[in-house]
Amino acid sequence: MSSKAVNPVICIRSSAPDxxxxxxxxxxxxxxxxxxxxxxxxxxxxxxxRLPASGHFLVAKMEHGLVGVTGYRPDAWGARDIWWLTxxxxxxxxxxxxxxxxxxxxxxxxxxxxxxxxxxxxxxxxESQRAAVAxxxxxxxxxxxxxxxxxxxxxxxxxxxxxx
Ligand SMILES: CC(C)(COP(=O)(O)OP(=O)(O)OC[C@H]1O[C@@H](n2cnc3c(N)ncnc32)[C@H](O)[C@@H]1OP(=O)(O)O)[C@@H](O)C(=O)NCCC(=O)NCCS
Numbered sequence: 001m002s003s004k005a006v007n008p009v010i011c012i013r014s015s016a017p018d019x020x021x022x023x024x025x026x027x028x029x030x031x032x033x034x035x036x037x038x039x040x041x042x043x044x045x046x047x048x049x050r051l052p053a054s055g056h057f058l059v060a061k062m063e064h065g066l067v068g069v070t071g072y073r074p075d076a077w078g079a080r081d082i083w084w085l086t087x088x089x090x091x092x093x094x095x096x097x098x099x100x101x102x103x104x105x106x107x108x109x110x111x112x113x114x115x116x117x118x119x120x121x122x123x124x125x126x127e128s129q130r131a132a133v134a135x136x137x138x139x140x141x142x143x144x145x146x147x148x149x150x151x152x153x154x155x156x157x158x159x160x161x162x163x164x
Contacts, residue, residue: 012106015057017046022066060099067094070103081117123158
């Protein structure tokens with residue numbers, strides 16, 4: 001692991017309901033179209049207060065504010081030892097400082113504590129999300145399946161998996 005990946009000024013903690021606005025800005029700065037679905041998922045976790053049944057979010061904080069987010073949720077088909085990692089977004093100004101590495105390491109440590117045997121995540125477009133693919137492959141995820149034309153014609157749904 002590079003020295004960039006161990007930044008002592010980054011704090012990883014569980015999200016709080018009032019983190020929503022800065023987190024929406026982080027998602028917006030990466031992909032404005034995804035803000036409504038991020039907000040829906042975030043509210044579901046925080047309003048429902050059924051943790052961890054409806055999932056969980058983690059945030060990365062530096063001294064001047066929130067700089068990253070990720071989440072995880074149980075498997076929609078009810079596999080009890082399968083969890084899905086979601087919403088990994090880093091503020092553009094703070095990329096390549098090891099923040100996603102810290103967030104995902106914490107998320108996977110928490111998932112092991114919940115009895116997770118294998119986790120999955122999805123990547124929408126392999127070309128435009130080359131950074132995400134590089135990040136996930138370095139973390140040990142492998143492309144295990146592709147649902148063709150899932151989001152729209154020509155827009156596939158790529159599923160990456162990793163045994164914990
Ligand atoms: C992908 C993303 C989460 C990475 O966050 P990050 O904090 O910059 O990642 P890290 O600094 O922890 O990177 C760890 C390693 O991943 C790889 N990596 C990260 N970004 C990369 C890039 N743009 N190109 C190639 N490799 C990359 C590198 O191996 C890197 O190690 P290094 O910096 O020592 O070379 C971030 O670029 C992002 O928010 N992208 C937009 C949203 C997105 O695509 N989310 C994932 C949806 S599945």
